[in-house]
Amino acid sequence: MLTAFISSRKKYGTAERLSIAEWAANVWQAYKRAFLSLFMPVIILGGIYTGLFTATESAVVAVIFALVLGMFVYRTIKIRDLPGIFWSSAISAAVVLSIVGFASVLAAALSLYQVPQKTAALIFSISRDPYVVLLLVNVLLLVIGMFLEAYAAIIILAPVLAPAMLLLGIDPIHFGIIMIVNLAIGMVTPPVGVNLFITCSIARISLEQILRPLVAFVAVLLVNLMLITYVPLLLK
Known part of the structure; x- marks a missing residue:
C-alpha cells in the first residue's frame, strides 16, 4: 500500500482508470501467467516446515526451480545468458x-x-x-x-x-x-x-x-x- 501511494504521488509509470470487470480480468490474466512462479514460496516454506530441507537448502531448490521455469517454461533465459547470470550472482554474493x-x-x-x-x-x-x-x-x-x-x-x-x-x-x-x-x-x-x-x-x-x-x-x-x-x- 505504501509503495502504491508513493508511486501515485511521484507519478511513476502510467495510470489509467479501469472498471472492476477490467481490473478483475487483468488480475486473472496476471495470475495465470504467474501461476507456476507463485509456487516458489510454497516450495521454500513448505520444504522447511515439513522438514524436507533446511533454510539454506531451500534457497538452492528455489534457484533450481526458477532456472527451470526461466529456461524451459517461460523461455526468458537462454544458455548463452547463464555465464552472465552466474557472474552477477557471484558479485552480489561477494x-x-x-x-x-x-x-x-x-x-x-x-x-x-x-x-x-x-x-x-x-x-x-x-x-x-x-x-x-x-x-x-x-x-x-x-x-x-x-x-x-x-x-x-x-x-x-x-x-x-x-x-x-x-x-x-x-x-x-x-x-x-x-x-x-x-x-x-x-x-x-x-x-x-x-x-x-x-x-x-x-x-x-x-x-x-x-x-x-x-x-x-x-x-x-x-x-x-x-x-x-x-x-x-x-x-x-
Missing part, C-alpha cells in the same frame, strides 16, 4: 559475504570487551518495568542491528537478554519475535544494511540514492515493531 565478514570481526571485538552484556546490565539497572525494559531493549537491538549481522547479534545477545526477559514475565516466544523483527529492520538500515547493498547492486544505484526513499518504509516497520512489542495478541 558483496554480502564481505559485509558479513567485517561484521563478524566487529561482533568478536564487542564480545571480547563484553559491550552487549554491559549494555544489557545498564538497561536493567534503569528500570524493572516490562514496558520500559522492552522499549530500551528495542532501542538497543535497533542500534546493534545497524552494525552487526543478524546471526552474530543473536548469538551474542540472546543468551544475555532471554533469561532477563523470563524474569520479567515476558513470554520467550514473544521476545524472540521482537528480536528477529528488530534485527530484520537492521538489515535495511545503514551502515551495515546487507539488504540495502544487495538492492543497490541489483538496481545499479548508490547507497545515497536509496536512503531518502527508505525513510517512509523504515517508519512503517517501526510502527509494526511497536505493535508487535506492546500488542502481543496480534501474534496469536
